[in-house]
Amino acid sequence: MDTIELPYKKDESFRDKLSTIDERGKRKWIYPKNQSGKFHTLRQLFGYSLLIVLFVVPFLKVDGEPLFLLDVVHRKFIIFSRVFYPQDFFYFGLLMITFIVFVALFTVVFGRLFCGWACPQTIFMELVYRKIEYWIEGDWKEQMALNKQKMNFEKLWKKTLKHSLFYLVAFVISNLFLSYLIGIDDLKKIATEPISDHIAGFTTLIVFSLAFYGVFAFLREQVCTNICPYGRMQGVLLGKDSLVIAYDYVRGEPRGKFKKNEDRKLAGKGDCIDCRQCVNVCPTGIDIRNGTQLECINCALCIDACNFMMESVGLPKGLIRYASEYQIKENLSYKLTARAKGYIVVLLILLGIIGLLLMKRPPVDGTILRSYGYLVEKTQEGKYKNLYTYKLLNKSNHPQKITIEIIQPKDAKIEMVGHLPVIEKEGFIQGSFFVILDKQQIKGLKTAIEIGVFDEKHQLIKKFKTNFLAF
Ligand code: SF4
Ligand code: SF4
Structure with a gap:
């Protein structure tokens, strides 16, 4: 003072x-x-x-x-x-x-x-x-x-x-x-x-x-x-x-x-x-x-x-x-x-x-990470597969019906392990999915990819950045 x-x-x-x-x-x-x-x-x-x-x-x-x-x-x-x-x-x-x-x-x-x-x-x-x-x-x-x-x-x-x-x-x-x-x-x-x-x-x-x-x-x-x-x-x-x-x-x-x-x-x-x-x-x-x-x-x-x-x-x-x-x-x-x-x-x-x-x-938050210990897999069609785990928490006041999709690279595919459940109000889910890339989508040992969590109306809720491993 x-x-x-x-x-x-x-x-x-x-x-x-x-x-x-x-x-x-x-x-x-x-x-x-x-x-x-x-x-x-x-x-x-x-x-x-x-x-x-x-x-x-x-x-x-x-x-x-x-x-x-x-x-x-x-x-x-x-x-x-x-x-x-x-x-x-x-x-x-x-x-x-x-x-x-x-x-x-x-x-x-x-x-x-x-x-x-x-x-x-x-x-x-x-x-x-x-x-x-x-x-x-x-x-x-x-x-x-x-x-x-x-x-x-x-x-x-x-x-x-x-x-x-x-x-x-x-x-x-x-x-x-x-x-x-x-x-x-x-x-x-x-x-x-x-x-x-x-x-x-x-x-x-x-x-x-x-x-x-x-x-x-x-x-x-x-x-x-x-x-x-x-x-x-x-x-x-x-x-x-x-x-x-x-x-x-x-x-x-x-x-x-x-x-x-x-x-x-x-x-x-x-x-x-x-x-x-x-x-x-x-x-x-x-x-x-x-x-x-x-x-x-x-x-x-x-x-x-x-x-x-x-x-x-x-x-x-x-x-x-x-x-x-x-x-x-x-x-x-x-x-x-x-x-x-x-x-x-x-x-x-x-x-x-x-x-x-x-x-x-975001109403849904959490992590999406590549699973350590799971090595890259090559499919019969010559594509590459990586396994990812998701842990998601619903922070909103109502249940969330979500989808997980690849944003980048476009046209890459996702294969869920089991089904993706509805996340109850204040609920938590975890599980796994595969990301599948074509050979031409791979940019070296580690390819940067973007995975999005979308709501029922297909609005992007949360974007995750991670890597795709291929060798
Ligand atoms: S007039 Fe009385 S109330 Fe006002 S400042 Fe002086 S002592 Fe305080
Ligand atoms: S009467 Fe209230 S405003 Fe006035 S000096 Fe005391 S504490 Fe401060």
Whole structure:
């Protein structure tokens, strides 16, 4: 991250410690103030819509295949109902590279936008768990008071209810998570059949539930600030042109308390009334007025809090807003820079390439190789025969009736050993066939040949290049 010059800042000690750790190295529990506002409403709309999508997707199927499945145990991955096997590692490698470049470029341009708006950790933490907490224990000050007071009936029932609901939601998330790993049908079996038939599945469910409960009830913002690798990468990805949640220090400083009917300019004060509401609402406990910090998850709650205060005292909104460091310094409104536009073009090209590769992925794949150990055979008509073995996998969602034919040299013949069976959905076949060439088709010891696998409509699915041996 570029060093941010804050002309007004005298005390830089905040950079030496984490906002959630006290002087003695103990965890400081964050009690963010409940804040409403335009950005919070928009985030709720977006976040809850994403949650609906997240919960609906495991039930969606195309041609009997789930839309997404990451079955690590059976090494079967389904993306947009297209099945991928370990043999498709090439596509996975490409997907991963594209994804990493995409994430890096997206962050360079849009900062940590993903964290605040689309990350499941933030959505569950801020829009589900935090809401439950506010509902049962009240706003930040009531929560602090409750935690300070000795155990009594009120504290007991509130804590019991809260943690029971926390665990219940963790159990639901665990089911959701598992539905992406084993599929909704297997998950239904775990839920409806005797536990003794699904010991492994049931144990996984409980372990995941406990893990999610621990993350959302206790770890909380520590995941974003200390554990998540994406969060840790911000330091190298964000630049002065990146869109971040920024405090307009040019307009805000020098900060000073609000006094009714005071001319702040004459009093030598900037627009920040030092009310600390932006700090009070922050779920990671930072003061955004210190500049962009790794802990900021772009939740925009400080924008809502500051806008509310600005409105209350009759000053223009937007003292904290989405802007780049450069725009704050130069007092410009947000505009995509040439570099950002270039990155967006690269992102679109990468997405196009990966889309094209996925579309062109053959529905039947495998190998066709000349059989080693079988020497060339000469027929009575003076032709030459080589034996080949095929191993073919149907990666599509329906049975494939295929034929194997010679493409090059033309007019060469194929003689199947046995019949070529229909390849069932996700099925695998193997067998052998002879390729027969005339003497004039042979070009030395090794003749390059091309063999094609065709579908029912005689469309070429996959082309194999191999050699024909003759001496
Ligand atoms: S600084 Fe603002 S946007 Fe960043 S985490 Fe805190 S409240 Fe959210
Ligand atoms: S909420 Fe706005 S006015 Fe209040 S301290 Fe934060 S930046 Fe200053």
